[in-house]
Amino acid sequence: MAVSTPLLRVTGLVKRFPSLVALDHLDLDVHGGEVVAVVGHNGSGKSTLVKILAGAYTADDGSVALAESTDLHFIHQNLALIGELSAVENLGLANGRGAAAAAPFRSTEERARTRELIERFGAGFDIDRPVRELTPAQRAVIAISRALEGWTHPANVIVLDEPTESLHRNEVEVLFAAVRQLAAEGAGVIFVSHRLDEVLDLADRVVVLRDGSKVADEPVTEIDQARLVELITGDAGAVVGDAQSAGRRNEDAGPVLRVRGLRGATVDGLDLELYPGEVVGLAGVLGSGREAVPSLLYGAAPSEAREYTVAGQSYARRSPKASLARGIAFVPGDRGRLGAILEMSARENLTLPQLRTLTGPFGNILMKEERDETDGAMAAYQVRPPLAEQKFTLFSGGNQQKVVIARALRDDPSLLLLDEPTQGVDIGAKATIYETIDAAAARGTAVLVSSSDDKELMRLCDRVIVMRDGRMAAELSGANLTERRLVSEGYGFA
């Protein structure tokens, strides 16, 4: 089957961003009847590739060519279905453009068509129910069916961008059966995923990207999990956390935070103990629970725990306000939406959580003291420009994050919770933020960092807890704390 001309041919694709080369002369062929998996770490270029194929980015060089009368279809992670509408209605959304959009739809016909499309994948469910009531796998089948609407022949290319993100393991099989059938009928499939076991299960061929280049393009039979991890991370096996982060932990006074059986959002039973002066990382793929832990601990989202003590005191009714009063500070991952008030100045953002120390005898804010303090903070945390009166939105991402972290550290918290502390932050600001976190730990603050950036965790942390399916999968420290271990534990093939 693979000898024919490819359905999709990508040649010498280059995409440059000012700070990095996202794609460096990438070649990729996809033939009819095969499933090609594209894997790689954060920043490897795989999402840039998908965005160029989808037309969201324009390539700087190279070409994307489709065989004659071949179409390219996408199924994105969120599936783009309307939850309140039924399968029939979701499939019908694409129909009847122009004048036909005003014509009454022919419901019998549409229903028959929908049933036919869905039954092709061996899936049977109520096509009149709102799709949000269906299982994620059933929704994925609808999304695929919709992509297939209007195919006049089977030899098209379909791109699945992290389609199994929201699926349970047993539901993945339903989706995979549909994909295999598509391929059997002659379609070419590009499968982008970071779940390596699924890649090995589904794909015929694996393309590994690292730093924008293709480092491997091999049949799946020639490759195993260990080799795949090696290809993804490169030769990073020997890197350990840097020396200065060792031995800061102070156990004399007992743990700052002790949590048993934390549950809530995607977290399903996590035990945690943090001591003054240590920096602890949380790693794991998206959906592992890693991203939910800091906000649960802070009380920003409802959670349960068998035990939750702060400095030996039980802390049951958790809320941001109560957490701040107990010396717990939180830096949310979504800076623009949750981290700060964009319309306010840096000064107003810096002092918002704690104004009592700046309040005068008439309940008034002591303006001069406030200005002096915030001017000092802008200098101390190296915010550029150091103008406390400037509106928050006018700072660059990195400098915004410096302000948010300065705010969190203002009251010398005993526990600092960080979610993706350097997301969207340039390299220079990153270094400053790392130094700030080191300094806070040196002063005795316990720091918890949740991050998708493994290099960041290795730079910052004394130990890293790797999460999978809402629980701790492994705890890595010292010589065990390597990028390779972080990846393999996160994917679950230790």
Place this chain on the structure above:
Amino acid sequence: MNNSSGGILRALSFRNISAVYIFIIIFVVFSLWIPEKFLQIGVWRSLLDAEALTGLAAIAALIPLVAGSLNLAVGAQVGFSAILSAWFLSKAGLPIAIQLPVVVLMGALIGFVTALVITRLKVEPIIATLGMSSILLAGMAAVSNSQQILGLGPDYRMIATTQFGGITVPVYVLLIVAVITWYVLERTPIGRRLYAVGYNPEAAHLAGVGVERLRIATLTAGGAIAALAGALLTSRINAGDPTVGPSFLLPALTAVFLGSTQFKGGRFNVWGTVVAMYVLAVGIKGLQLAGSPSWVNNLFYGIALLLAVALSQWERTARRGSAIGRLLRRRQPVGPGQG
């Protein structure tokens, strides 16, 4: 950027104090057009007096709006309180010293109930206050039988008509309420938190701000101020008139939105509101004196409201645009290659 002459220029720019320039234009036009009617001290004195109640209604709408709740019931709140006030005096025979505080407390209670509907039942403020407005209008009609309530006794009238230095009591009341509101909003931690809640309730919550309690407090305070305006209204016209109150809504909201474009670069604020309110009132007065039909009032306020909101939106997006431009010049966004 920081030198003082630049600061003064910016402070005097059209963008910062457009209402003042609009006032000058209005003043010049009408002074040339109808000088014999427009340039009378009596006209200005009565304007100051009559519009003081509009100013109170505007502040009653402003305070919840700072914390993010648009109050469409403010006119009905003024009207209901006015009727309640008249009814207490003429039908229930309450003494003034009791009637006045009771009316204000009732106003606060109405605001409080509206706030509970918004925070506990999770009804959007605009819908909650629209519903509340309709309920209050029904209440007004029921209490007053849709007729003026007369016979308030000779004393109550004195409250709103007594003058000090040629200026009536409602003007002083407005001034006091405005100063207190200014102080709380601009000079206290509560005010700081209120703006934070209005801009971004989620981020404010994460910063330890008690979002719900503050929202409830603003609607309660707004209700009390609206009730004060209602009680003064009844005193001023010496009757409980069920038709007057609701007409406060449009001028009040227009003043708040136009006021947000003044002085504080897009922030809702008291002095912007009061100045905008009087500027708009002068415009209306001039049109009336020039003999325009009464429907011009609605036309004028409607256009002014649309322009005011458009102006504040434009200002916001213009600033955002320049912010984005600056970011792009500094460095391209990082991270497209991630994920």
